[in-house]
Amino acid sequence: MKLSGLFVDFFVAFLILFLMHLSSPKAYYISNKDAIYGLEFNKTMQELGFKNGDKIVSVNNQPLEKTSEIINLILFNSNTTIKIKRNNNYQEIRIDDQEKIKIIQSEGIAIEARIPTHNGNGEIQEVKQTQVKFNFLAVLKSYQNNIRGAYHFIIPQRDYKKLSGINMKTNSFKEKISLLAFCSTIVGLINFIPLPGFSLGNFIVSLIELKRKKPFTQKKKNILCLSTVFVIIIFILGFHY
Structure with missing residues (x-):
């Protein structure tokens, strides 16, 4: 007892x-592969080297399922190396512990799927959302x-x-x-x-x-x-x- x-x-x-x-x-989520317009980053993430529209391919060589999981993988892994795709080119961004503290203390949502309201023809674009089961x-x-x-x-x-x-x-x-x-x-x-x-x-x-x-x-x-x-x-x- x-x-x-x-x-x-x-x-x-x-x-x-x-x-x-x-x-x-x-509930619904946007899978990483369906984030066809890339991701939006807050000011702190942009200061660390990210740009709006970047696609995150992996975190420490670990592929991603949901865009909502990206920030947790960055924060909970040590010596984090993030592989991104920008303008059809691949590059890596490294985040150390001091930079992770800045991310936690930053304002707004650090990373989220980018959803443009219109394309070049003025038509509303939709990003596929997957229902959570x-x-x-x-x-x-x-x-x-x-x-x-x-x-x-x-x-x-x-x-x-x-x-x-x-x-x-x-x-x-x-x-x-x-x-x-x-x-x-x-x-x-x-x-x-x-x-x-x-x-x-x-x-x-x-x-x-x-x-x-x-x-x-x-x-x-x-x-x-x-x-x-x-x-x-x-x-x-x-x-x-």
Whole structure:
């Protein structure tokens, strides 16, 4: 039972994401191959070398399915190399960690599909949009990204600690539910710490008590738990500041 809380945290997060995917209204996305007019970039991305109309072929040699996935692939990969197609010519743009921070801090949508309103003849052009269908693998991928994001929130990597923190100002109900799943995952990860006061640590203490055939006094366990929790909080805060 000592580990039940740990598994409940992860199960709750997964259940929330599963129900969100299951109950989502019909949505559409633009696949990268259907972005026939290229992409639009905000000011920061243009300063890093991109131009409106560029097509992104791959990120770290990884092909892309959705235009909405591009920015996440750029930010979550280290030593990111982006292959683009511009005027039928191919070239590469490299993004380092400092530049990724600029992207995160930039205003507006960093990358989105370019949808011109008219062509040369004045006719409205349409870009093909694909309907999102329920896919259990998509739920697992969303869950994986949720765990990865929670881990980087607890222990920010390199200069990302300058951006540590979570925006609690959510506007939509969906964002609030997503935040709940994110927080549940954070609690689950923290409970993996093998020290008293956390689920895994309490389980280890129980095994020690079982082996020595003598339980620790409740006062001693309370002091030990509070001490380790306090130390871990200071330790995590040290990563953020």
